[in-house]
Amino acid sequence: MCLQTPQANENIRKILLIDFDTNIDDVVFVGPYLYQKQDDGLLHIDTLSLTAIVVASLLNASSMIAIFYFGWKCYRKMGSLMNASRRLQNLQKQLFHALLVDSLIPIILMHLPVSFLLFSCLMEFDVGSIASTVTLSTALFPAIGALPPMFIIKNYRITVINYICCSKTRNQSMQVDN
Template identity: 40%
Template sequence: MHWNHIVSKIQEISALISIFGNVSLIILIVTKSPRQLGSYKYLMIYISIFEILFSLIDVIIKPIIFSHGSTFICVSTNFALRKDIGIYLLSMFGGFFGSFMGLFALQFMYRYLVACESKTLKTFNDSRIILWMFLPLIFGLLYGLVVLFLFPPNATINHNIKSKMKEEYNWDIDEIAYIGPNLYQFSENGEFQMNFKSLIGILIVWTLVTISFVTVSIFAIKCYSKMHSQMDGSRTLNHLQHQLFYALLSQTLIPFILMHLPVSIIFFATLSNFDLGNSSSIAAISMAMFPALDPLPVILIIKNNRNAVADIVTTSTLTITRRKRIAKNSS
């Protein structure tokens, strides 16, 4: 229970930082963005909104991830929620996870189109940008449906994890909302069986992850090569495009380290029938931290945003110092 309390507090603090950071970033994008940013600012705002919503869902359901043998589950520890509502919210949580994979792939595609001045870029400058924005939603919808229909609570999971959950958290698995795959199970005759429903779900999830990873890798390499060739060909570099590219790289590394890597380790542990126990909830902490940290590269790397923040900090510091001096003199 002490561990659960720590995870819950980190989730709450991360949600507050995420909302503050992403709202601040949206304000900076709207008020301080240079004209050269073009329609990319809409994609950046789009991602910030997703991250705010992700943080809100995270702090509402307060998920704990628990791995035991060939089973891992994501539990909603907000027991004030009805069980069926908790399961739907957990599915939405998974859907947002999938949407982020599509969002980062879309960003790298856009950066490459800008670097090579492709004619396709025109489709981002009018109402057709809405069609592009639907791609991450498709990723998220598929991911959420997989979680809802292929990783639902079932009697096998309840049987396999009931005593361990009671031992670790003193929770009754039959009364809490959770989702998760169970790859291996035993029949009534004691024969070992593969749970193909969970296996299909994991294969679909890994297909989405692979598509995102391959897309990001290909367009990141192409974009870097294009910018590098422009650097060799002339010294008139577009510094903003370089700033955006490196900010995007940082924004991609953060979810890879804090989201994809921990979840992948848990998936492999499940496939290997390796028991991680409640230590697997480190993934719940890292996922909560992701939207809190993700706005920082855009704020710190892009010069306009960095200067705006520096001006605000300087002005605030001078104002506080002036008020202290006036208060001291008056006393």
Template identity: 30%
Template sequence: MLGKQWSALLKLIQDVSAVFSITINSFLILLILTKSPKQLGAYKWLMIYISVFEILYSILDVVLVPQHYSHGPTFLVIVGIQHKLFGPAGLTVLNSFYWGFFGASMAVFAVHFVYRWLVVSENPLLETFNGWKIWIWFSVPLWYGLTWVCTGYFLSAPNNATSHFIRDNVKEIFELEFDEYIYLGPFLYERMEDGSLQLHVMPFFGLGIISATIVSSIIIVLVFGYLCYDRINRLVATTQASAKFQKLQRQLFYALVIQTLIPFVLMHIPAAIMFAFVFLDIDLGVYSAVVSMTIAIYPAVDPIPTLVIVENYRKTILRMLGCFSKTNPMVSSTGDMSKI
């Protein structure tokens, strides 16, 4: 019954998070379109891009109600087929897209850090974010996502060995018969009767691919995050740039840092811990559902730093809440934002 209780709690968290995510991200999009300075530039479209991404992620989470499950040297994303709009084949495809959204989330923030560095360094490549060229940057998360989709659908597809290994355990914990759910996930190795290990090559290959995407994303974030931070500090120390411009760049940089930490804490760290337990052949069982819960929460809380830290949006919210009026002398112009 423990699995049933976890499943019910997970469903509640997913539903509540999805409603909050769709609401707050839609509100943020409205603020971006109506309360941003006219010269905000490409950053406006980057913020809208990530909000739309998180809305779609939340919708997919509610449609699938996926459950992460670790059992020995395998980890699965299980989707029940009862009371669903799609059949097993359709749910398997959507499950692979769920993998894709996870992978794409890492690249989204990597692109943001590259953009922020181009702005503060006044790099000529900033022009590539104007006009149709911005779609080249927007395509980067799509390629990351497609890599995860293919890894989930082809290299982590159900097979007889995996099904035989997890069938009884899933039935015991979740009270699900084998024909009541679909799954995707790698079965890395199995222990033979003589004590030897038989490696499953394709799942290991798939895990290597998605590990490479994770490492590349982390490297991009760390490198360009440091370059951006260093450039902002040198602007303050060595130039006569306006104080408001310096303040604004710091605001946007720290908002981005906090916004990036959210998926790392709620998604990537829990998933990495689960991967480590799989390699060590330690059975997390039903407690793997914590990963499903934190992933569901991510798109609901991720917009909050932007709403709170970016001055235009924060003041608009405070006005709506009646904290101060438009004529309040404490409310001043945010200054020249043409270089955002």
């Protein structure tokens, strides 16, 4: 939907040369170029780019709504488990907190940066090299996504700490033996 056009190429050419010292022929890009200046000097809104921004925004918003909706349902369901044993209640709270943090990670690393970029396109605000942080934060998501349960759930946390401490002790004893 956001295909390269002569107007978009010309606009990106200037940005690439100034900000990145790169020729447009050396890169391939995909993205909305919403406000296109016509030959007569008037701005024209590209409907394909606008459609792409609206669809991406709806997908982003629906994902965030699903996260909050099912998080709220999970929280409400937790209330019905309060008549269970103290041990089960403690485990359920740990699992809920791990789920909460695990849900915040994609919101912070993916949804908010993408929402910012989409909003900046609509407002014709040039974010420059800040846009590359979206790529970095999206790449960090798989690596960070698995960490919350390891630090929030007590049994996992104890296992990780014991592994780190034992590895450290084992390495120190190996150095002494040599």
